[in-house]
Amino acid sequence: MKRDAGFKHFSLTVVWSWLFLFALLPFSLVVIASWLSHHADHFVSLPFTVDNYRALNNLIYLHIFERSFVVAGIATMGCLLLGYPFAYCLARIQGVRKAVLIMLIMIPFWTSSLIRSYALIAILKARGILNSVLLGLGVIHQPLSILFTHEAVIIGLIYNLLPFMVLPILTNVERLDNRLIDAARDLGANRLTVFRKIIIPLTMPGILAGCILVFLPAMTLFYISDILGGAKSILLGNLIQNQFLITQHWPLGSAMSVMLTAVLAVLIALYAWKTRGSKNREWMA
């Protein structure tokens, strides 16, 4: 048993080395950088300082944070409202059709979201499909200028992130024990009560997981706000990208990244707390 350790040691060495060098180390560097000072030539320098975090308290930045939260929040809500019924209906289907339908959701998931967001432009712009249809149907009399507004960004986010909401809820609903619903109906609960008191609480892990999977990227997918929102729409993702690549103020960018990660950590802690003891936690893999 001891002599056979060669393969095991080899595997562990490879894995640990890679993850240490290219996961642990870089993330630690971000945290460290957030405490360093700005330097024009080589991006960061000592001394350590809290300035970067203090700088976050700037009105402009706070405005951007707030807007990012709101946009991400609306996008998440949108995904939830559209995605939950979607997942629920899909879960009820049996057989081969279901596998095909699930694959149809996976395809957007795998194909470039840049391309798909670009495709939205053709639909949303002033002389785009949406406007043509609505004008043609007489629903509106003037083209809606959706493109290059926050609304376009939200639509783009929902469009891109919907699969992330649907899949966790789907696996959760599939694991729902139908007998619980039957038991509730048997005891006299009507449809609405069953939904409110049984289905929603039991699928909460999936809902929370979906929300986290949508909310975070919604704040950081800068190319979506760039393409669909234009220069007017600067969200947190654009801001961070700016700091690193344009103004080259790395410590500030790092501080923002750390703050973003802190938000993520809080959300995950919330998720863990809400789903403690729940068997439905494994929405992933």
Added chain:
Amino acid sequence: MDKNVVELRGVYKTIHDLDVLRNITLEVREGEFLTLLGPSGCGKTTLLRLISGFEEPTQGSISIDGKDVAGLPPHERHVHTVFQSYALFPHMTVFENIAFGLRCQKLSQADIQTRVVDILSMVKLSKFSGRKPAQLSGGQQQRVAIARAIVNRPRVLLLDEPLSSLDYRLRKTMQIELKQLQRQLGITFIFVTHDQEEALSLSDRVVVMQEGVVEQVGTPRQVYEEPMSLTVANFIGEVNVFAGKVLSADNSKQVAVEVMGKQRTTKCGLALAPGEDVHVLIRPEDVRVWGKVEVEDASEMFAGQVEEVTYKGSTVDLMVRLENNQVVAAAEFFDEDDDRLEYKIGEPVWVSWAPGWEVILKHEA
């Protein structure tokens, strides 16, 4: 000449501060079919894993063929295990599964071919050698699992509840097959089960275990007819337990006890003193129940009332409540012509048993 192929001395196993096995001392004789019997959690599977080498004892020694095997990995111990789930390699054919161990030992292709073909005919699976496990039935998969182990000619074959996932019918068939296979091969089998009927029908000797301790080791007949503790008596078959008091004890191993006001005399190998409290055990099939009208002299019998009658096909099981409120289980062979066996609930009856059939145990708390 019987020698011990496996010996355990003072073996302890502690897992996470829990004593899973305590002070196990056991000898396994060459060529025997030994069963480790006990309820879930009694440590029998752990004991098997200690012998096979997947776990090491916390204390004590294990030797195979006289050699201490501490620290020796499983495949160097010349014992092989058949797992409960069979653990067949799903992507390999039956042939490749069986040949696996031989390939690891780097035998020549010709040798492998010969040995595998031999084993296949022994377990009657020659026609299936090209199939994958998923294409086999449960019983066939089990035979492949056994073949895969025994083709390597182990000294001992360890079987961890291999029949528990089979249905009743198949189980009975496989039990007979296993027994025949063991006799044919002459290999020592150590078999683990929680099913006492299975243990009794298959084994040369049974090791009854409870909570990490060996309660009794003996032939099936010994553990059934001469249980050495209440645990063993209760675990194997059904038993009625009465409170008794020793009246007199004789060094020629006769003992007189007072049970529920009447005196009984029986053989007993224990050293007992007059006045001592004892348990008097009697198996349901040794209990006789008589209707009030059939009996003239009921002086040596106990009065009772029928509480429950269960017709079981070959036997009729009766639950009789005695005057001291204790309930006795009686099982009588059903004889269609004997209308004395048509008891009604509530009917007053007499209960007795043949003298000398009792087992006396020292009082346990």
Added chain:
Amino acid sequence: MTQKSLAATAYLSLMYVFLYLPIIVLVLYSFNNAQYSLVWKGFTWDWYRALFENSSLWVATYHSLLLGAAAATVATGIGVLAAVSLYRYRFFGRQFLNGLIFILILSPEIVTGAALLILFTLICLPLGFLSLLISHITFCLPFVIVVAYSRLVSFDKNIFEAAKDLGASEGVIFGRIIFPLLWPALFSAWLLSFTLSLDDVIISYFVAGPEFQILPLQIYAMVRSGIKPEINALCSVLFFITLFFVLLSQLVLRKKA
């Protein structure tokens, strides 16, 4: 059909239309014989031809394919070792490793990209193929691990003990038992990594250098600078290639499941 399932079907159909409409529109317009208008002016291959003749795009495509294949291969290699180690072995820091992988999956791409940029600058690695490769391997790794691990978990745990019992060393167990059973999942993971690499914008944006052009960044630049019809053609082509790989991987995975 009952009323309930009629409503369900209608809703699902609507959602699928919503999901695929932009893409269909994109493909349609890639054949539209008009430069900027969205009115249909006739079928044409012009934009595909223009695409074909755009040599800088070819270079970028070649680079992306090379990068994708390399990253997918290395990520699959390291990932399978990681998944097997997590599944089979007990070792010091196992929970920590789990946590690290978890962080890697959930970490916003921006943070990952920035973090890697800082690292590369620190060790004075010039931004180019190598920095891209390392970054792509790193973000593909968790996906490979998750795919491989969930497949491993579906095996009967006892077969590894049975193999050990019969004399197999760890290497033999990996080569003759784990790998043959795992390879469909690994193939699927490879394809997943390949497509993720092909489509990555954010991380690549941070760690790409001027010499090694890759496709997603080129498309991004093109899109930002204004709508050109060739982009439609390009995006359509890429979409169908990715679609092909997705279908392939799902088929393989399902067939062997």
